[in-house]
Amino acid sequence: MNETILIVEDQFVEANDIRLMLEKANYRVTGIARSVARALELIAEEKPDVVLLDIFLKGTLTGIDLAKQLRELNIAFVYLSANFNQNILSEAKTTQPDGFLVKPFREKDVLITLEIALYRHQFSHEASLRREIQLQKQLIPLFDEKNSWEEALMKAGQVLQPFIPFEYMATQSIPLAHNSLSYQDTGFLRIGFDEYQIVGVRELMIITNLKKHELDALQAKTHLEPVAHCYTEEQFTNLCEVPSIRTLIMDTFQMRSHCVLPVSLSNGDQFYFFFYSRRPDAYKAEHIVLFNCLQPLLSSVIESRLKTEIKVLPESVHTPLPGETQTDTDIFEGIAGRSHLLLKVFDHITLVAPADTSVLILGESGTGKERIADCIHTLSPRKDKPLVKVNCAALPATLIESELFGHEKGAFTGAIEKRIGKFEQASGGTIFLDEIGEMPLELQVKLLRVLQEKEIERIGGRSPIKINVRIIAATNRNLEKEVAQGRFRLDLYYRLHVFPIILPPLRERKEDIPVLTTYFIKHYNRKTGRKISGVTDKVLATLMTYHWPGNVRELEHLIERSVLLTKGPLIEEVEFHSPQQTEKALPNEELRIKTIDENERDHIITVLKKCNGRIWGSGGAAELLNIPPTTLQSKMKKLSIKKEYVDYK
Ligand SMILES: Nc1ncnc2c1ncn2[C@@H]1O[C@H](COP(=O)(O)OP(=O)(O)OP(=O)(O)O)[C@@H](O)[C@H]1O
Known part of the structure; x- marks a missing residue:
């Protein structure tokens, strides 16, 4: 065993003890640093296999700051600290460390933790190399002549989904010679685990009720990044303050984070992949790293296909109605639901299974x-x-x-x-x-x-x-x-x-409730010989506002009971066994006098709920409140109103 280790620790005596312990176990210590700056110098001289990292160091930067850089440099690291309260643990966890050691620690703990760290790191590195190769193999044949252009892109999206998650993917080709600003995106909306709906220009015009020249005008205002870029929810909201095609996509499909991945073609043309997610933080540096590895391959397959296939992207494609594209396979048999959070779980299952x-x-x-x-x-x-x-x-x-x-x-x-x-x-x-x-x-x-x-x-x-x-x-x-x-x-x-x-709790994926309800009704119809066809709108609304402490199991039991008790064809009433907790304020809360800000916040939330979270456009919250959408957005930011407070409630 000759793995190299850098110790980053400001207490010299402790650092020296660890050094002796590691050398005895046959590790090679590349140095001891007492600050982040010195650690970076030592790493530049010799890249260690693992860094043992104290959280509190000399200087203003902490071990957590260094950890972020280590992640980018692909160096394994293990935290050492005497102070692991819940807050520090949570913050440290976001840097995805390969291990934690709490001081004082025994020699055995250090050695086992290091062994695990090396194993985990090697596994994740190997796994990422394997998945790159796997992805390349899957992508190449998609762009041959057998698939139409839309099919090729849609299948590329399907293959990329487990690695770069999205609920909406759009692509666009920008020819260098005549940099046309005319809108010509092709979009793919995820509507099931392996189901996508093509949203071409015509479909987008229908969905958004905009004319082609209005789309073109939004396109003209859309800034295109020359290099790959990820936007968190906050950055994406800021970007969308200037109306653009992205604002439209964010608004129409309730997207919350975004990633732009350009592919440079050899003649100087650019081809863009735009990914959108309903999660606030779906895109990270690792997605850009992966995409950069795929760049040369994507550039060559797209370029050769574009030469033969399309000079101008078609403006009209057939849009299947939801449910028309029944490509969803039954591989997740027995698991009902299509929320983006559950689809993400499916992606993970397909990766790891x-x-x-x-x-x-x-x-x-x-x-x-x-x-x-x-x-x-x-x-x-x-x-x-x-x-x-x-x-x-x-x-x-x-x-x-x-x-x-x-x-x-x-x-x-x-x-x-x-x-x-x-x-x-x-x-x-x-x-x-x-x-x-x-x-x-x-x-x-x-x-x-x-x-x-x-x-x-x-x-x-x-x-x-x-x-x-x-x-x-x-x-x-x-x-x-x-x-x-x-x-x-x-x-x-x-x-x-x-x-x-x-696996997120049911209250965080309420979109799954209608599908689960139908699934359980069918299941218990089969078991009991009943012929219940569904629930009334009132019951569905009740199911959607309930907080589901017992999650899917509670819903299943509720439907089982209701199927047995219902006389007619529809379930008209449901009875919860745990106390109903909806959004209503508690009595004490009602007695308290609210501040103007609190009242304004409540009013905005009520209006947003009425509009299903929609801010812009006709029937949107801004219109109902009679204020510009950008003013509403800044008020929401000021009053800490997040979109999740209004989704599906
Ligand atoms: N997405 C789903 N589609 C259909 N049925 C589901 C789904 N999720 C859960 N169920 C059903 O809900 C019930 C509870 O699920 P399960 O036992 O897998 O939960 P669990 O998380 O393992 O619970 P526990 O932690 O209590 O063991 C089961 O009857 C299961 O079949």
Whole structure:
């Protein structure tokens, strides 16, 4: 082992202790820096494999500032700190570190953490190289003559989606010679997991009720960046203050972040990909890095295709009605919903399912974590082997070890027979460890060993047994908090956290409620022989305003009960079992006298809700309030009104 390590630590004695410890373990220390500036100098002299990084350093810059640069330089780093309160942990977490060490730490902790950091980093680096190659292979054939131009672009979007997520993608070709400003985008609106609707010029004119010359005028005002650029929600809102095609897209499709990725062609022409997302922070530097790697390939395939195919992009294409393009495959069988948050989860599943990587599914109780685990297994090469499920919370601590790893005959009182544990039962397949946050600490060490060594030991067994099992774990606990409170091992957390999938609560993806409702009605019709056709508008509105503490499970139970109780063809009434919490203020709140700002804020939110969050255009909130849209936007900013406060409520 000759990996190189840079220590960034302002306490000289501590830094020196760590140096001695690392050298003893055969690491090579490239230097000790006490400030960010010195660390950068040392990195310029020799790029280390890992940086051990204290958070509070000499000078004004902190370890967290340095971490951001390390991420860009693709250097693994592990934080060291004596002060890990929740705020620091949250801020440090945004830099995606490869490990954390809390002072004082034992030699063993440092060495294990470093090993994990190197493993995680190498994995993510290898994974990104693999995905680049995979992407290139998928993109090349799309641009051959077999596909029409729109098909080629749409399929390119489908292939890019898991890597550069979007709800709307547009492309545009800008010829250098006659830099026409006439509007000629082709857009692709995501309407399902693998379903896109083409939005050409004609369709955009219909949707926005604008004339071609009005689109052209907006196009003329649209500034085109010469280099790739990402816009967070705030930056995007600022950009859209000057009316442009982007303002129109943001407004029409409720987009919140944006990324522009230009491809330079050899004759000087530019070809643009514009990505839009409904998430506020969908685009990061890593998307630009990935796109830059794909540039040469995209430039050559697009250029050769443009030469033969189109001189002017067609202005009119067929727009399928929603639902007309039934390209959605059934690969996510049993999972209903099409919100962009759920589609993002589907993207993650398709990425991780074929690999052998451990997966950690995070989400509140009843969000569908087990369903996701089923899906990952079914889409993996292990699908014909067993998927063994263990609920760690349901087993008493005394039994769980034998349940997981098995025991030999006579290993303990009562062990009258040899028993094969769940890990061995899952051989060649997958084990799903539900409620992993409940696993006792002693057992966490053993699980860590399984992950590291890929072997288990039966209780009372003489030698370890090699196993080939993929681990999918799930929890509804905040594991970081559990780590901070000493109830969950940091090293295990890092091993499991290699590929986290976050399942958002139902209240954050209310768009899924109508689809889920229909899904459950059909399901319980089949089970009970009823013929309920749906719910009334009033019931749907109630379902949309409810806060769903029990998530999808609660909705499922509600529909199951309602299907049984309903006499007619429609569910006309629903009865919640947990207290109804809608947006109404609490009585105490009503008694309090509100300030003018609070009143203004409430009024704007009410109007925005009425317009489904729409600010601009006819019927938009600005029109109803009789103020210019830009004034409304600045008021919203001043009063901290975020769009998520009004979405679907
Ligand atoms: N998107 C979905 N489409 C259809 N059914 C769903 C969906 N999500 C969850 N369900 C159903 O809701 C119920 C709860 O889901 P599941 O048991 O997977 O949740 P969980 O997150 O694992 O819950 P817990 O943390 O309590 O174990 C199940 O009956 C599941 O089939």
